[in-house]
Amino acid sequence: MLEDFWKGLGGKFAERWLTALFSPAFAFWAGGFLAWLYGQGWSTVERLGWLGALRQWTADARGLPFLAQALLVVGLLIVLTLSGLLLQHLSRPTLRLLEGYWPPRATSVREWSRRRLSDRADGAATRLRVLLAVPPDTRSAVETAELGRLRGSYQQVPPRPAQRMPTRLGNVLRAAELRPGSRYGLDAVTCWPRLWLLLPKDSRQEVAAARTGLYLSVQSWLCALVFTVFVVWAWWAPVVGLAVAWVTYYTRMLAAARTYGTLIEACFDVHRGLLYSALNWPRPANPRAEYAAGQRISAYLSTGSRQTSPTFIDPPPTMTVLPS
Template sequence: MTAFLATLGGKLADTWLSLLVLPGLLYLAVAAAGSVLGHHDPFRHGLLTDRIDTMAGTPATHSPGTVVLVAVLVLVASAGAGRLAGALGGGVERLWLGDWPRPLRGAAGALTRRRAQRWSAADARYRQALTRRALRAAAETRAAPAPDTSQGPPAPDEPADRLSAPATTELGEARNIIALARPARPTWMGDRLLAADARVHQAYAIDLTSAWPRLRLLLPDTAHAEIQAARMALTTAARRAAWGLLYLLPALWWWPASLIVAVTWAGAWRQARLAVHEFAELVEAAVDLHGRDLATALGIPCEERLTAAEGLEITRTLRKGA
């Protein structure tokens, strides 16, 4: 137990230092340096050295009590900034996933309808291309002469739609860039998670919202760790974006901080999209690979592959008639 508590204390200290103190110290340093430099001459480091020399020459800096008090205040302020970034990160994550607050519901609805219209138009173009390919292939098959087998077996036919296949694939990719299923959220990340639910329900008739908490209990440690890592990557990206928002404040008096905002937000947004995609893929993979285990654990016969019949029975069992 002593060893466990020592290890736990070390991990908590490392987490506190890496997530709260160090980013907070950097933030305070940028804010303090920016307040000295200002907009007019933002890269004149001589101003900083002069200010540091002036502060070092004051009698208070030679008092141990003053030094300890300032150090404690700096650490507390750094940790406070880190906690604020964590709280803002939760809000950023909700915005990314399309769970917008009530004052923004109107804008969310308008953006969702716009994305749904774009997706419907792209889906219609893709399906029309598939129909044309099928009709062209059928027409060429009817018009093709009977093969001459007197000189040996006929050569394999080339695909009749070989010229339109790349274009059709591009149309499908253009639709999937918008969303993998019809958009129901104002953001791509929110729709990516909903698409996993829709695809699982379409393939297995399983209500993923009801099944996921039970399925998680059956996953092996490796799969559980992979899914948890992808989920934490999204939280980390949202926290990075929140730090970017906090840097808007020093940008008011030191414009180079706005560059930190842009770079931090862009990198966090890219990381979040990758994390959401990986998380959704891992959730679908968990259902594909361990859906039979869930059926067996619930007492539903599933001897071979999981089908919609067993999935529907799983949904009925888990929803308890709701």
């Protein structure tokens, strides 16, 4: 029985290590170890080379008692696990910060950044209208490529300046958040938690995977930013950290936000009828009626209603209150 216990424990440790090896926390601590080597243990590397230094450290670790080796492995796993848990805890507030939800003290900076991005978006929209006015058969290859790029960027910015955020990431997510309201009258902030409970399993898995990808990019960005503290050992730590943070933001994070926002829009496009059915709300007959019905549903879910309309479909049976 003890043998089976140790086998199972070893399998769980191997699974934990495999998960930890592909986490932002592992990359952070591995980079910190290299920075420490540069500042403290570089003489050993210069004397023996990388392979020789690794052999020596490995031999030193093998020379430790079995209990010490076990404690070393467990300690490293605990550090990685706790670091991962801390990153998960910080993912949401960090994402909100990157979206542009800044404290009141930063109002002036927020407005300056929002106006700058808003002016750029308005200029791109003007250029897009000019290109759309050109007949398709007379557009050059350069104009066609520019038209495709501007169409994509136009979808990533809220239509009204007052709705725009001071960061590109915030605009991407805000634009996706506003589109269900502009199309169907459904306020995404109010309706999304309810719709999420009704989604089919496959749809929930796709959205959850996209959300996980977005949070992983946020964690990678945060680790890269904090990596700059290793400047105490290596002068190049801030350069590497800021470069990785910049690349992560403009490649992984924005792409993950676009994917996540697109999937949320798709859920409203395809499954919004589930919300009507779950609320026993009559289905609208046409898009114009649907927009008005969506607004009423959003208000109903947000503040409730005491009105006698609309009449529910298949209303639940009346509950009888028994005397106490």
